[in-house]
Every structure is written in structure tokens, then in C-alpha cells.
Amino acid sequence: MSMKLKRFSIKRLVLVMVAIAVCLVVAVLAINFMVQKTSESFIYNADDVSQKEVALVLGAKVYESGRLSDMFRDRVDKAIGLYEAGKVDKILVSGDHGTEEYDEVNAAKDYLLQSGVSGADIFLDHAGFDTYDSVYRARDIFQAESMIIVTQRYHLPRALYIADKLGVDAVGVSADLHTYGGEDYRNFREEFAIVKAWLDVALKSKPKFLGEPIPISGEGFASWD
Numbered sequence: 001m002s003m004k005l006k007r008f009s010i011k012r013l014v015l016v017m018v019a020i021a022v023c024l025v026v027a028v029l030a031i032n033f034m035v036q037k038t039s040e041s042f043i044y045n046a047d048d049v050s051q052k053e054v055a056l057v058l059g060a061k062v063y064e065s066g067r068l069s070d071m072f073r074d075r076v077d078k079a080i081g082l083y084e085a086g087k088v089d090k091i092l093v094s095g096d097h098g099t100e101e102y103d104e105v106n107a108a109k110d111y112l113l114q115s116g117v118s119g120a121d122i123f124l125d126h127a128g129f130d131t132y133d134s135v136y137r138a139r140d141i142f143q144a145e146s147m148i149i150v151t152q153r154y155h156l157p158r159a160l161y162i163a164d165k166l167g168v169d170a171v172g173v174s175a176d177l178h179t180y181g182g183e184d185y186r187n188f189r190e191e192f193a194i195v196k197a198w199l200d201v202a203l204k205s206k207p208k209f210l211g212e213p214i215p216i217s218g219e220g221f222a223s224w225d
Helices: 003-042 070-084 104-114 131-140 153-165 183-202
Strands: 054-058 090-094 122-125 146-151 169-174
Touching (some): 003 169, 003 183, 070 090, 131 153, 146 153
Parallel strands (some): 090 122, 146 169
């Protein structure tokens, strides 16, 4: 191959790679814009939200001591407020309990019990490994027909988009009770998490685990380990 032809081939390869990169960036931005716009009308203040069957609390970091991270504690506190205000009858905590050493849901359960929530009204989803799995399992395992999704504002559009596409009657309430570090990183990461959620919906993905139903209409003890 002559040097001239070789330079032309490299230039063409670079142009193709740049074009692919531009297309990917445009796709990410377009999917994010669509998800944000289609979900924003389902986000409410706690005082204005309509009554639903259950508050779905999406899991977050728990420390080795069992202490909830600030973000997670704020989610649980917001759910307690909804419960005490009669906006929901049950609280479903969905998080990561993939190992004995790491357990988001039981840490949240202990906090809820200490806050005066009846154990019968606390449901635990030990296999809520991501937002898609949490909403899917809330529908299929816990048979929730309506829910208030409780998480921070940046996270709500993705969760509500998934709920809408899975046919769940869901609204969202923000749990931004404090200022949290790492906002830029979270927002950047969320752009790609939204694309993953869009793909999960488009591909009709299944959660990592399903199992026998534990209807939210019953008592939460059946979901405890």
C-alpha cells in the first residue's frame, strides 16, 4: 500500500470514528432529554402528592456500622413523612442485599422501626440491585398497583420513566433534604444510567431475580429474612 493510500485510509478511519462518537453523544443527549421531559410532570411536593398504595424507597449506600448514608436516610425520612401523613399505607424498601456483609434493606428496616413505623407495613426487596429491577419487582413480586417513588430529584426521571413504561401508576417525591457531595459526578453518571434504563425498557429486560409473590396488600413480615 502506498504512503498516500495509507494516509487516506487512516484519515477515513478517523472520520468514521469521529462520526460514530458524535452519533453516540447525540443519542445520549436525546434519550436524556426525552426521559426528563416525559417524567417531569409526575414529580410532586410531598404536600401535593395524591395518595398511593405504597412508598417505594430506592436503596443507597449503607456503612459497615449499619448507619444509612445521608442520601438514603433522607429517602427513608421522606417515606416516613408520607406514611405519617396518610399518603401511603405501606413502605417498600428496595436495595442491595447481595451478600451477608452488605445489607441496605435491613438497615433501613431498623431505622423505620425505630421511627415508629409498624413492622407489618414495612416490606423489603432484597434484590433491588438497580432502579429497573426495583420498579419491575415492585410490580411483579410485590404486586403494587400504585406507588410514590422516593429518591433524590436527579434520580426521579429515570425511575418514573421506567415505571411508566412498565405500566405502573407512579409519581415521584424528591428526598433532597440536604446538600450532598459529588453532584457533578452523580449527574454525569446519571446520563448513562438513563441510557441503560432506556435499553432495559426497549429490550424488555428481566430482573436478576424474581420469585414468589409477596403482595403489598398483606403484611411485610413475609418479606423479611
